[in-house]
Amino acid sequence: MNMQNCENCPVHNKSQLKRLGVNMDNWDYVIALAGNPNTGKSTVFNSLTGLRQHTGNWPGKTVTRAEGGFEYNDRRYKIVDLPGTYSLLSTSTDEEVARNFILFGQPDVTVVVADATRLERNLNLVLQVLEITDRAVLCLNLIDEARRHDIKIDDRLLSKELGIPVIPASARQREGIPQLLEKIDEVASGNYLCKPYRIKSRSTKLEKSIERVSDLIVKKYPGIRNPRWLALRLLEGDQHIENAFINDELDFLIKENLAIETAEISEE
């Protein structure tokens, strides 16, 4: 009897989290898991889905995306573990997988996993992710290691600066996972409105050019996400994006990343 009361209490999240492993038909929300290499994305992925994808302590472990699911608060989530990247501007295949998914896969929430002991470098990616999505949660992973190294991070201030929820966590010890789930849920359902930080110090001339190009993009691809970001990439001379336009691959990329299929896990 007593047990039941516990389980009905919202604080007791065990009843709310149901790991679904790879069974995830009919999901309500899609979550992308992004971050620098070797920050523990796969560990976070495993603790949310109950899957046991192999984790390794080296950068570049995940080269293709892995997918799993969980249920929380009666909503079904599909979660996509992306390869680790230092930026969204670069060129290798693994970085493109991550970038294309966040851009065109239209995840409901993008969870960026950052290494708390190397916050500054990790923030470079966080800021780039915030350029292309409005709904994000920052998981400040490896917080135990940061503590061990005497690094203190004011997560509330960071959250205020970035305009998104920031959760200190140690996925290896399962610390912070309940709070992370709560915030994912709030952002996905729209109960938490993100006001993502946008990089400042852009010249007016650049702003105007972005405006003009993004108008043209929207005209050609009505309803496309992140036209401003695509415009900026075109102006910058990003060959991948330019080729995507020239070869009409943009439609293809959008479709491909929307029709997220079964996990392609690298190990046989």
Place this chain on the structure above:
Amino acid sequence: MPVTEKENLLKTVRSLRWDIGDDLHDTLMTDIYTDANRISEKVISTSGKKQRFSWEGTLDRILTGRLTGIPVMLLLLSIVFWLTIQGANYPSSLLSTLLIDDIHPILKSILSTIGTPSWISGLFVDGVYLAAAWVVSVMLPPMAIFFPLFTLLEDFGYLPRIAFNMDNLFRRAGAHGKQALTMSMGYGCNAAGIVATRIIDSPRERLIAIITNNFSLCNGRWPTQILIASLFIGAAAPPALAGVLSAAAVVAVALLGIFFTFLVSWLLSRTLLKGQASTFSLELPPYRPPRILQTLYTSMIDRTIIVLWRAVVFAMPAGAVIWLLANITISNISLAEYIISFFDPFAILIGLNGVILLAYVIAIPANEIVIPTILMLTVLNLNISGVGSGAGVMFEFSDANAYTTLFSQANWSLLTAINLMLFSLLHNPCSTTIYTIYKETGSAKWTWFSTLMPIFLGFMITFLVTQIWNIFFI
């Protein structure tokens, strides 16, 4: 969609680019770095009491030091193999007693009591079941020791340090430093290693990494190395040194693989795949205390069981093939004997025998089943009729020495063992890997090259070794 609209868009972009100037990329990066720096300075604080990163720094100086890095690496690998070789013996003979000596006759007698035709019980019990049982007893113990040890090193953060130690060598070979990482992945599974080459940006260097990945001994080949080394190298050494020397032999073969990785990378980057090595930055991850229990669990499930399952799945049809080859006869000589005597003259030249070559043909789907196939074929070729009599029935062993007895009956020498270890390193990739190469490169030409080049090398090396051996020992 009208073409003009798209052209218009790209034209506008191009003309605007002139206005903005070409340092836009740098400006954007600087903006990002400035903001990241400003924010992180605001939110991070330290009490400044503790000395930071001290023991990690010391450890890195040893593990990645100019003088100490490579010797420590060799020492660690040798310890891993030594533990594997020492630890695998006893459980291996226990398993073969249980699966082959005890369960096999029981299965046979059950089938004969219920009146199953003898060809069915032959095909399924003597072929399929025995092949699977053999794979389990030969492979499970070394894998169950080797993989967790290797995973512990990986978890601890040692793999990127190996890459760091070898980066310079790779660069001098004209290859990408990250190839050290994909090479390490190949030690688990070549197909996985080849998929992992996606972390290499330049197509030229990626192709080199794909072609040379086969020189990393994979899951399926470690047990062959370990078993042959402990049977022959260990036996040739004084008993006290047997374990150490067999471990050293396995390390030597692995090092030879690394040598060929460099050699072939170097040759390719100077001939077919000319170009400069590109630079990259490699982040050494922090050392993390490995979670022992979890590592044991994941390496058991992810690696041991999956690899073993794959081996069993491939071994069962192979067992059936072997049984059929042994039992379909033309004028009283079995198909297997025809093939073996066909291979023999050539095989003798390279210090192997027809049985080994046929085993490598049967084992194209999975390297894991090479040893069981060799054992089965040897038994049948010698016409040994054990308790489970009949052609194609694997002989029964109660202890590891029985393998040595069997091999000496089949005229194996130390030379055969050495050449088998070399050939196991240098031969075609398994079919899964070949398919993965084709998928990743999209080129039939490079797939053929990656498949045939190692066999050619293998034939060449084993031929040379045999000729030199004959000069000195005959």
